[in-house]
Amino acid sequence: MALTEPFPSFEEILESVGAGGLRLAAIDATEGAAGNVSVCIGWPIEVRRLLPIEEVIELPVPAPQLVGHTVIVTGSGRRLRDLGRLPLESMGAVVVHDDGTHGTLYTSVGRLFTILTSEWNSHLAVHDDTVARTGTNFHAVVHAQPPHLVYLSHVPEYRDEDLFSRRLIRWQPETIVQLPAGIGILRFMRPGSEALSAATVESLREHRITVWSKHGVMARSDISVTRAVDRIEYAEAGARYEYMDLLAGGRGEGLTAEESTELVREFGVETDLF
Numbered sequence: 001m002a003l004t005e006p007f008p009s010f011e012e013i014l015e016s017v018g019a020g021g022l023r024l025a026a027i028d029a030t031e032g033a034a035g036n037v038s039v040c041i042g043w044p045i046e047v048r049r050l051l052p053i054e055e056v057i058e059l060p061v062p063a064p065q066l067v068g069h070t071v072i073v074t075g076s077g078r079r080l081r082d083l084g085r086l087p088l089e090s091m092g093a094v095v096v097h098d099d100g101t102h103g104t105l106y107t108s109v110g111r112l113f114t115i116l117t118s119e120w121n122s123h124l125a126v127h128d129d130t131v132a133r134t135g136t137n138f139h140a141v142v143h144a145q146p147p148h149l150v151y152l153s154h155v156p157e158y159r160d161e162d163l164f165s166r167r168l169i170r171w172q173p174e175t176i177v178q179l180p181a182g183i184g185i186l187r188f189m190r191p192g193s194e195a196l197s198a199a200t201v202e203s204l205r206e207h208r209i210t211v212w213s214k215h216g217v218m219a220r221s222d223i224s225v226t227r228a229v230d231r232i233e234y235a236e237a238g239a240r241y242e243y244m245d246l247l248a249g250g251r252g253e254g255l256t257a258e259e260s261t262e263l264v265r266e267f268g269v270e271t272d273l274f
Contacts, residue, residue: 018084042137075113168238184210
């Protein structure tokens with residue numbers, strides 16, 4: 001899927017990032033400076049007027065599919081709840097060079113970070129892979145640390161991907177509609193590592209959201225930042241119900257397989273889960 005004209009402006013995209021950051025903070029998914037956001041833009045967009053400071057940087061991973069694209073990304077240590085209040089100070093914009101291994105980073109004179117987010121490699125790799133596969137001209141990636149999803153990933157039983165998806169999707173009719181491929185889940189890997197980046201790329205080829213066990217989640221959307229945030233919120237709501245049910249001794253029934261199958265049929269959802 002690709003966005004069509006009129007394309008959102010740079011300012012509108014920054015506003016959506018800020019709205020997403022506030023919503024994640026509201027569901028307690030961004031303690032301290034946890035979490036990061038990036039947006040890949042495939043049409044010409046002017047950033048220098050608001051981000052006049054330029055420097056050439058080496059990209060953490062090659063991004064040959066993103067040549068000429070602009071990637072807006074949060075700086076390391078910046079709080080997601082502050083993105084709406086301090087967007088220019090908290091984010092940079094990287095225009096990818098023709099070699100696919102370097103880019104020009106544009107930042108503001110009031111920049112409040114030294115380097116881009118420590119998960120920059122995973123963001124960039126997911127953008128590059130998605131653009132290569134789909135040809136989209138817009139792609140948003142959001143990393144956050146919603147507590148119930150992260151807690152369940154500490155329980156070995158829940159690190160089975162099929163079981164994890166079925167347990168969480170059963171609590172709300174909307175969840176299977178929003179997350180038809182279920183929820184990916186990866187074993188613990190060091191944050192910022194090449195292994196985590198590669199595994200995330202593979203998982204997000206199938207899923208719209210994947211859990212980094214004992215750490216957080218990463219969600220994506222080719223429509224908007226807030227759509228990616230919605231996916232985190234749907235998954236976290238399911239995890240919260242599951243956590244409540246564990247505390248209650250497993251008394252909740254949830255949607256039955258028959259009820260879920262009816263939902264899938266009525267809403268035309270393409271899924272292998274039911």
